[in-house]
Amino acid sequence: MKIFRLVILACLLSPFLSQAQTSGNPIFPGWYADPEAIVFGKTYWVYPTYSAKYKEQVFMDAFSSKDLITWKKHPRIIDTASIKWANKAMWAPSITEKDGKYYLFFGANDIQSDKEIGGIGVAVADKPEGPFKDLLGKPLIDKFHNKAQPIDQFVFKDKDGQYYLIYGGWSHCNIAKLNKDFTGFETFADGSTFKEITPEGYTEGPFMFMKDGKYYFMWSEGGWTGPDYFVAYAVADSPMGPFKRVGRILTQDPEIAKGAGHHSVIHNAKKDEWYIVYHRRPITEKDGNHRVTCIDLMTFDKNGLINPVKITKEGVKKSKL
Template sequence: MNFKCILFFSAVLCFSVSVFSQQQKQDKKQKSGNPVFPGWYADPEGAVLGSEYWIYPTYSAPYDEQIFMDAFSSRDLVHWKKHPRVLAIENISWLRRALWAPAVIEANNKYYFFFGANDIQNNDELGGIGVAVADHPAGPFKDALGKPLIGQIVNGAQPIDQFVFKDDDGQYYMYYGGWGHCNMVKMANDLLSIVPFEDGTLYKEVTPENYVEGPFMMKRNGKYYFMWSEGGWVGPDYRVAYAIADSPFGPFKRIGTILQQDSTVATGAGHHSVIKGPGKDEWYMVYHRRPLGEEDANSRVTCIDRMYFDKNGYIQPVKITFEGVKASPLLK
């Protein structure tokens, strides 16, 4: 074997060892780290779909560039796989910009992807909350209506930042709204329309104190935990607060702040969702924040940290970290 051949095989061997070593490090990764995946992403919707965790975030960029959404899946919260363009402009005829804040649920043997689009400023503009459907959580999702599901400004609430909640009786409700107002609506069984409440109204305003945007609802031990974002999304005061009620209709009296910046870790922590892990009382907050030193409004990343309750059922303030969370495989 000549000298050139020796050099070639040595190079190949070194490369193989390097790749193998990197793979071993990845396989032995004990915590997710924050952010949990690279890229500018905000408004993350976390969900358990089948035997996997999923995160559907907003692509954080200037409004005119927000014409698609990626998704990320994981079996253990630590190793994440990217699914590009699960929803995009080619599948939404009325989208032109500002594709925001996904909400994804599994129902009727399908997956429903609710989204905000076009950042409408008045009722003469086309846009609002739409819904797309797919047979798989990785899409491709296709617009189901050809128009917004909610395309008007009602009770002062800009139609954005929707979250769809399924109560124990099987009824779905949507909470949504920007501009400091939050509405709730009752969803039809097909999840493609809204139906009146018992009193005949279609929209109920449920705005709590200091509400700005980003509503989220969950239920634990018979209590309804309503959460929302406060402050300005471009600034360091962005944060999450919550209330507890005996009914999905409230009233929602503000209890306190449960997520906010840590000047040693990151700023502008907010617009969150919550994932239930396989443990009896295992909860994770999925949220976005701005890395230290980043000043551009769109420089936002998606992170995960543990969320705990105290013995009285109150949510303890979430500590934001660089380390993230430990692996927690879902039960099969």
């Protein structure tokens, strides 16, 4: 009888045990988009946009995990109460650690011209879960440079220790050298501050990482509210480019989800495993804001080019740092 009961218990638990073997997609509940994934110490972190109407996008949550399977929610790490100049459309966070402080870059207000208040801001905290406070009391970038809307910021640390801010909407992308305390920018050798590095097909959502001495520059193409949203990339020898488009590596699967895009990449260096973290829209949803955050494996061919990513319902296997 005891053996029989154990068999029954195993049968009842088997669906849950099997589910725990992978992350599943989405990796946490709720409408979240534009995820910035990063590793701090032995912990994976994801900082997404709260996907709702612009007037409701007045805060951000964060999520952490030790193994990519179980995620802990850290609510309201930043909100408009601490960012006085922001009143809507807080989105596309990007974060970095420097000298024991955590700096969160974000867009706010979705400005359409230089006459409006808003753009790209930066906040600081002592811990990756915040709370984050406004560093400047005003936007870091509040104007259009090279026709790039000041949104979708990504902070990139080069091998020489220089931090860059790569950003831009409206099909234009700029790169700028952050100064040492992230309160402004340094100029390039030619005296300019914002250099355009827009590759062919670029819409928004830039991301950069290094592998084997090469700079992989990635971005999103198409419209974020529609089904045709993609991630493409280029490879160069410098963060300044020139970037020649290689092709798309993340596309929708009509059997699984639509609108796969606005991503980031994380690397488990110990296991040399690469992951792409992105948002997509379930095929059951028609609301443009109904986006969820997902993760899938990202691999490379023998020449270092990124293989097309297969979006899945299962997600990825457990992976500790």
